[in-house]
Amino acid sequence: MDKKKPVQLRPYHKTRYNYQKLRVCKHCHNFTILWEDSCAYCKRHALVPVMEQAEKMAKRSMQSDRLLFYIIGLSAVLVGQTFWQIVISFACMAVLLVLLLMVQRRMLHSETLHALNKLLRTHKEKIVHGLDLNQSTASAAMQEDAQLGYEIVREIASLVKNDSIRLQQIVLLQGFSLRKDMELELEPLLLDEFNPDLAAYIGEIAKLKRELINSKAISYLLTHEAEILHMKQGSQIMIDAAGAAVRKKNYIDRFPDFISRYADGLPKARFLRLYQIVRRNPGLSWNGLRDRVSAIYNEQYRSDPDFQKWD
Ligand SMILES: [Zn+2]
Structure with a gap:
C-alpha cells in the first residue's frame, strides 16, 4: 500500500x-469556481464575483429607470x-426624485438577487462549460500535486453534486494522512454504491471525528456490510463505527443489532460508554443488546474499577 502523504490543507471558506x-x-x-487570476x-484579467456583476446589472437597470424619470420630469x-x-413641476x-432614490437604495439587495438569478439562468450552459474546464484543471493538478487537486475538487464539489466528484474527493483524501484538526466532512461524500476507499475513509473518520458518524453513514455501512467485511480492515471499520455510534442513545435505539454484533470488539472506553447508556x-432490551452487553461485562470488565461505580 502507498504511504499516506502528510498535508496541510488550505482552509475552506464556506459561503x-x-x-x-x-x-x-x-x-x-466564462464562469469559474477556482481562484485563478485570469480567465x-x-x-484576460476580467474575472469578477457573480454577486458583484449582478449588483452592477441591478444598478444599471436602476440608472435607466432614473433616466426615464428625468425625461418625464423635464418634459x-x-x-x-x-x-x-414651472416652479411647482420642478419642486x-x-x-419624487428623492423618493425614487430612497426606494432604489432599499431595493438594491433584492434587485441584485433578481439580477443574479437572471445571470445564472441565462448563462446555464456557460456555467456548466466553465465547471468542466475547472474539472480539467483539477485532473491536471492531481497528477502533479494531489493536495492542490483535492482543493480544486473540493471547490467544484460545492456546486457540482455527483458521484464522480465525490469519488475523486474520497480517493484523494485516502492518499493523505488525515488528522483531527483537518476540516473533514462525511455526509456530502456518501455514495450509493459500495466503494472500499469510502469504507476505509469512514473507518478513519470514526476514529478522528466521531461526531461525523451519523445515521446516514451507519446506514451506508450496514447496506454494504458484507462487502466491507471482505476487506482486510473491514471488521475494524465496523467496530470503529460502532464505537462512534454509541456516543448517542438515539443511534443505539435505531441500530441495536449493529452495535450488538460489534460490541465485543469495542475498546474499553467505548464499551464503558455503551454500558453506561444500558444501565x-x-x-430497554434493544432486541438482545442489553443481554449482549451484560455478557461482555461479565466476561471482561466485572472487576474493572472504572465499571464499579455504575454497578
Ligand atoms: Zn474571458
Whole structure:
C-alpha cells in the first residue's frame, strides 16, 4: 500500500450560497469556481464575483429607470406655461426624485438577487462549460500535486453534486494522512454504491471525528456490510463505527443489532460508554443488546474499577 502523504490543507471558506464562489469573466462570460487570476478561456484579467456583476446589472437597470424619470420630469417642467407652473413641476420633480432614490437604495439587495438569478439562468450552459474546464484543471493538478487537486475538487464539489466528484474527493483524501484538526466532512461524500476507499475513509473518520458518524453513514455501512467485511480492515471499520455510534442513545435505539454484533470488539472506553447508556435505561432490551452487553461485562470488565461505580 502507498504511504499516506502528510498535508496541510488550505482552509475552506464556506459561503451562504454555493454560487457565491462563482466568478464570471466580464469579457467572454466564462464562469469559474477556482481562484485563478485570469480567465481560462480568453486569458484576460476580467474575472469578477457573480454577486458583484449582478449588483452592477441591478444598478444599471436602476440608472435607466432614473433616466426615464428625468425625461418625464423635464418634459413636465418644459410644458409649464407660467412661472409658478414651472416652479411647482420642478419642486414635484425634486421630491419624487428623492423618493425614487430612497426606494432604489432599499431595493438594491433584492434587485441584485433578481439580477443574479437572471445571470445564472441565462448563462446555464456557460456555467456548466466553465465547471468542466475547472474539472480539467483539477485532473491536471492531481497528477502533479494531489493536495492542490483535492482543493480544486473540493471547490467544484460545492456546486457540482455527483458521484464522480465525490469519488475523486474520497480517493484523494485516502492518499493523505488525515488528522483531527483537518476540516473533514462525511455526509456530502456518501455514495450509493459500495466503494472500499469510502469504507476505509469512514473507518478513519470514526476514529478522528466521531461526531461525523451519523445515521446516514451507519446506514451506508450496514447496506454494504458484507462487502466491507471482505476487506482486510473491514471488521475494524465496523467496530470503529460502532464505537462512534454509541456516543448517542438515539443511534443505539435505531441500530441495536449493529452495535450488538460489534460490541465485543469495542475498546474499553467505548464499551464503558455503551454500558453506561444500558444501565441508565433499565426498561430497554434493544432486541438482545442489553443481554449482549451484560455478557461482555461479565466476561471482561466485572472487576474493572472504572465499571464499579455504575454497578
Ligand atoms: Zn474571458
